[in-house]
Amino acid sequence: MRESIHYSGRKAARAKSEFRRLQILEATLRIAARDGLRGIKHRAVAREARVPLASTTYYFRDINELISDSFMLFAEKAREDLSRFYDTINLVLDNIPEDTLHRGGQGRLELAGRLTSITTAYLTQQFSERREQVLAEQVFLMESLRDERLADLARTYRSAWTAGLEQILHRLDSPAPARDASLLVNVVLGLGYDTLLNRRVADAKALEQSVHRIICMILGV
Secondary structure, three states: OHHHOOOOOOOOOOHHHHHHHHHHHHHHHHHHHHHOHHHOOHHHHHHHHOOOHHHHHHHOOOHHHHHHHHHHHHHHHHHHHHHHHHHHHHHHHHOOOHHHHOOOOOOHHHHHHHHHHHHHHHHHHHHHHOHHHHHHHHHHHHHHOOOHHHHHHHHHHHHHHHHHHHHHHHHOOOOOHHHHHHHHHHHHHHHHHHHHHOOOOOOHHHHHHHHHHHHHHHHOO
């Protein structure tokens, strides 16, 4: 995904300038999570970032460029987070007997339990400790339905999710890894939406039960 991310705003030549540009983008993400995209204005972003108003107009020609680049920053960070999660899953699978990886093999139920624990811990952290990021994600994805400039990045963002999942599901002998990966992404986005909609911290036990059921279905146990 990193190869697909191209920022539109003015590039920073010095470390201090790059730090200020990131300050502005991080402030934009906070505003998006708190007030939605309608709250993103040059003056509001400058105030949130605690930088001069001229800084926002120096790095970003207009609000559209600022919104687009903030989504790119979000997607880049999310990609790194997902990569660590997928690396953990793959490390577990590297130490699983070959027979267990095959559909119908011994130990699939125990494997489902291990994958459930790892996935539940990851999602609980996302929905509870990183609630602001999940909210920003929902805001950007909804806006991408109306804005084609964001839609391309949203599709790239989603493909990063599904590509890593598809590889893992292929290792787990899924009969349709691409389809199952897409379904899993839809489920996770829905779980995040439900948590935000009900304005509560993720219920770890209920989340674990849901994750276990989904993983058992995918593994065929």
